Amino acid sequence: MISAWDADDVRAAEAPLLEAGEPLMDRAAFALARQVLADLRARRRHLRGARVVLLVGAGNNGGDALFAGAVLARRGVAVTAVLVSDRAHDGGLTTLRRAGGRVVDLAGEGPERVGAVAAQAARADVVVDGVLGIGARGALRGRAAELVDALAEALARGDGPADGPGRPWVVAVDLPSGIGADDGTLPGPVLPADRTVTFGAVKPGLLLPPAASRCGEVTAVDIGLALDGPPALRRLEAADVGRAWPVPGPADHKYTRGVVGVVAGTAAYPGAAVLTTSGAVRAGAGMVRYRGPGAVGQAVVAARPEVVVGPGRVQSWVVGPGIPSGPDQPPDADDGQHERGGAALAAARGELAGVREPAPAVVDAGGLALLGDRCPPWFVLTPHAGELTTLLRSRGEDVRRHEVEAAPLRWARRAQELTGATVLLKGGVTVVVGPRGAFSQADAPGWLATAGAGDVLAGLLGAMLAARSAEVVEQPTLAAEVAAAAALVHGRAARRANPGGPVAALDVAEAVPATVAELVGR
Numbered sequence: 001m002i003s004a005w006d007a008d009d010v011r012a013a014e015a016p017l018l019e020a021g022e023p024l025m026d027r028a029a030f031a032l033a034r035q036v037l038a039d040l041r042a043r044r045r046h047l048r049g050a051r052v053v054l055l056v057g058a059g060n061n062g063g064d065a066l067f068a069g070a071v072l073a074r075r076g077v078a079v080t081a082v083l084v085s086d087r088a089h090d091g092g093l094t095t096l097r098r099a100g101g102r103v104v105d106l107a108g109e110g111p112e113r114v115g116a117v118a119a120q121a122a123r124a125d126v127v128v129d130g131v132l133g134i135g136a137r138g139a140l141r142g143r144a145a146e147l148v149d150a151l152a153e154a155l156a157r158g159d160g161p162a163d164g165p166g167r168p169w170v171v172a173v174d175l176p177s178g179i180g181a182d183d184g185t186l187p188g189p190v191l192p193a194d195r196t197v198t199f200g201a202v203k204p205g206l207l208l209p210p211a212a213s214r215c216g217e218v219t220a221v222d223i224g225l226a227l228d229g230p231p232a233l234r235r236l237e238a239a240d241v242g243r244a245w246p247v248p249g250p251a252d253h254k255y256t257r258g259v260v261g262v263v264a265g266t267a268a269y270p271g272a273a274v275l276t277t278s279g280a281v282r283a284g285a286g287m288v289r290y291r292g293p294g295a296v297g298q299a300v301v302a303a304r305p306e307v308v309v310g311p312g313r314v315q316s317w318v319v320g321p322g323i324p325s326g327p328d329q330p331p332d333a334d335d336g337q338h339e340r341g342g343a344a345l346a347a348a349r350g351e352l353a354g355v356r357e358p359a360p361a362v363v364d365a366g367g368l369a370l371l372g373d374r375c376p377p378w379f380v381l382t383p384h385a386g387e388l389t390t391l392l393r394s395r396g397e398d399v400r401r402h403e404v405e406a407a408p409l410r411w412a413r414r415a416q417e418l419t420g421a422t423v424l425l426k427g428g429v430t431v432v433v434g435p436r437g438a439f440s441q442a443d444a445p446g447w448l449a450t451a452g453a454g455d456v457l458a459g460l461l462g463a464m465l466a467a468r469s470a471e472v473v474e475q476p477t478l479a480a481e482v483a484a485a486a487a488l489v490h491g492r493a494a495r496r497a498n499p500g501g502p503v504a505a506l507d508v509a510e511a512v513p514a515t516v517a518e519l520v521g522r
């Protein structure tokens, strides 16, 4: 598991150590220098003659870069520090100069000089981005913004070293300067990094879209901080999911393993029913019951003879894939599925006569329009950004899809607050928010963005919730963890289905059993 803490938590953990005189910046700078040396060695034969440009801001982030630059300069690297602010860390500057580093001050310089320095930086072997760290407030401003813009442009043009591999390797100090450390937003220009060396704790912004794609490989360095509160964000890894997977024992039977009730698909969209039930069957549900129009049920059974069509007790519900959501749909496109969906959700809340225990529910696509005002946390909503926008707007938020995509954690959290449900927001990085704590999963190849993949996820998650039904209802935070685990299995199944190439949604479902076997086998 990767845990990430907000900037305030990191500062609070740093404070007592700084007071006690612990050399945190020395530790950070030394680890940064070691990493840059390793990256240089991977790119060229000799350190001597290598060129490193440091972009240095006013605060401690710039200090880290300067002290690391001094270590590099002592190893024979030609180091140039470019100061983008009126101030720079005094001790760091002195140390770099003493070690033989060069300093270029951009304060008071015009755009031409900024452009020339950017062109120079574009010819370096490594650029170290030490403009801003967790002290960033809003978008990069002034000279810093101009330089980053000019450099990003030069790199896009390919103004790299003539004899080298084309463009400099960019190492961000703590985080790429100007990203939202806590929320992964991109309020302004950001120099995309190939590697981010982060100190003390991973910051949520490194794991969240859209910033995550600007961070490159994230290397976390332990500088001795004790972060004991709950993390702001977590990312499950394969071992976490393998450990928690409910492997059936000798006393289990199909009902103890969990029955999934699926309300999905209509005559207009029968495929969604096949994909959802396939996801559930392939994830190891004890049984899958399909509730829907007769013709769709026949298609389901033809594809998956394991599925039982008709009513009966279930341990989890999946409601909504392939069910139209808008009021503009012709009534016959519904086939009574909205009514069945509403009844399933009432059963899942424990409100339906004859239902003894409430059950977890996955609510996807058209099911989202059937939700009541408030939901229990064991309801997992699985919208993509468009569906989340519709859901938020229906609850009074004046938000557009591009705004949701620019701040997915923020809006998933808002939807969680407004509904009470657990929210899994699908995308290249999937964000899950429960009543306490959030997850970000980046397990899927871009090839997974294909029609029907979300239906498979809904079925897979339904099976995982059914297997732990009572626990999920009892522990309000568990649904989010199970949902994050489902996103991991889904993404890994897509990779396994066809490593490096296109996948169809049904291929993803077919790859789930071997994916699970690998996870539990570790």
Ligand SMILES: NC(=O)C1=CN([C@@H]2O[C@H](COP(=O)(O)OP(=O)(O)OC[C@H]3O[C@@H](n4cnc5c(N)ncnc54)[C@H](O)[C@@H]3O)[C@@H](O)[C@H]2O)[C@@H](O)CC1
Binding pocket: 014, 018, 024, 025, 026, 028, 029, 057, 058, 059, 060, 061, 062, 064, 131, 132, 133, 134, 135, 136, 137, 138, 139, 140, 141, 142, 144, 173, 174, 175, 199, 223
């Ligand atoms: N505090 C500590 O103990 C440690 C801190 N470390 C480093 O220190 C960093 C945090 O340092 P600081 O708190 O000094 O903060 P930063 O270095 O991130 O930035 C603070 C400075 O940037 C300016 N600034 C803020 N937003 C700006 C914007 N949008 N555009 C232009 N300028 C802006 C501020 O006026 C301030 O002068 C961490 O990210 C990490 O790199 C490490 O050395 C490890 C130890």
Ligand SMILES: Nc1ncnc2c1ncn2[C@@H]1O[C@H](COP(=O)(O)OP(=O)(O)O)[C@@H](O)[C@H]1O
Binding pocket: 384, 426, 427, 428, 429, 430, 444, 445, 446, 447, 448, 449, 450, 451, 452, 453, 454, 455, 456, 457, 490
């Ligand atoms: N760029 C991407 N990279 C990886 N996975 C993606 C990307 N975009 C979307 N996905 C995943 O693909 C699936 C698409 O689901 P969804 O949008 O519901 O499609 P459908 O409704 O057709 O099934 C989700 O699991 C989502 O997380």
Ligand SMILES: [K+]
Binding pocket: 061, 129, 130, 131, 132, 133, 172, 173, 174, 175, 176, 177
């Ligand atoms: K930085």
